[in-house]
Every structure is written in structure tokens, then in C-alpha cells.
Amino acid sequence: MKEFIDYLLKFGDLNEQQISCITANAVETELRKDAYFAEAGKVVRQTGFMTEGILRNYYYNSKGEEITKYFVEENNVVICKASFDNEIPATSYLQAVTDCRLIIFPKKNWEEISGTVMIWDSLMQKIISRALVRKVERISPLVSxxxxxxxxxxxxxxxxxxxxxxxxxxxxxxxxxxxxxxxxxxxxx
The missing domain is CATH 1.10.10 (Arc Repressor Mutant, subunit A)
Known part of the structure; x- marks a missing residue:
């Protein structure tokens, strides 16, 4: 849990009460190699933080070939934002490449934090923006x-x-x- 709190503190200040709320709503879990964090066609009802292991995000193209979009490694947030926020089916898979340890937040717990920790949504926006910038930086060279x-x-x-x-x-x-x-x-x- 310490890794996640340290990660959050890079994006903003949290007091002890806010940290307690976040910790109380977190669930530490393991995901075995080849298991899924998210599956295409299913609504994602949790988000998380990777403390150990690697996930990969992939989809199938029109020819039925697996296409890996990106990897999620330690000390990164794991989220299928559109599915999680809008309760719509995911369009890709998030699968464990190795045995993984994660801190997860079921949707109701996430909403509890969001309603209690006033800077939560701002923190998440900063984290997601940073992740999107990094993703674009990684994908752009792949094209050219x-x-x-x-x-x-x-x-x-x-x-x-x-x-x-x-x-x-x-x-x-x-x-x-x-x-x-x-x-x-x-x-x-």
C-alpha cells in the first residue's frame, strides 16, 4: 500500500485522514499469469495499481490477430477508463503476463473515495493525463x-x-x- 500512497503523493498532497480513507477502500489482490484484469465485451468494475508484475493490453484485429497495444508494469495505475467510468463493455483485454500483485478499488469503493477525498478527482486527472502523454510518446515512433x-x-x-x-x-x-x-x-x- 505504501507504494501507492507514495505514487499519489507525487501528484498532490494528502493528509492522514485522506490516506486512511484511500487505504480503507483498497483491496490488495493477486492475479495469476494469464488471468484477466479486464476482458473485451465485459464492463470493467474495478481499477487498480500494479505493485508487482506485468499486464499487457491487447485486442484482435479484423484478421483475428492479437495486437499488443501497451504493457503495464510496476508502479502504474491500471484502468480501462471508458468502461469503468461509463459502464460500457471494454474493447480490449488486460491480461497478466506474469503473476501480479495489485491494489484494486471496486467501483463503489472508488466512488466512496471520490466523494470523501476532495482532491481525488484532480489527482486522478493528473495521473491519467500523464499516462496518456507517455502512451502517445511510446506509440508515435512506432508509426514512423x-x-x-x-x-x-x-x-x-x-x-x-x-x-x-x-x-x-x-x-x-x-x-x-x-x-x-x-x-x-x-x-x-
Missing amino acids: QDATTRYLEFLEHYPGLANRVPLSYIASYLGITQQSLSRIRKNIR
């Missing part, structure tokens, strides 16, 4: 760079992830085949 440069950028943005995530997921994220990724990795060693 060659595969080797995209892989090197991946290593820069996700240090240490290459050894924890299957190559097929990384290749999907980069928009290349697994064979191409293997050649690139071999050439840059």
Missing part, C-alpha cells in the same frame, strides 16, 4: 521508425521488460513478426 529503431525505443521505454515478456508479445507491440524481432535482437548484441 524502422523496426530496429522501434525495438531500441522499446528497450528504452520499458527497461528490463524484454527479459520478462514473451517475444511474441513484444513483436506484436512493435508491429513486426517474431522472426524479424529475433533477427534484430541478434544483430544488436
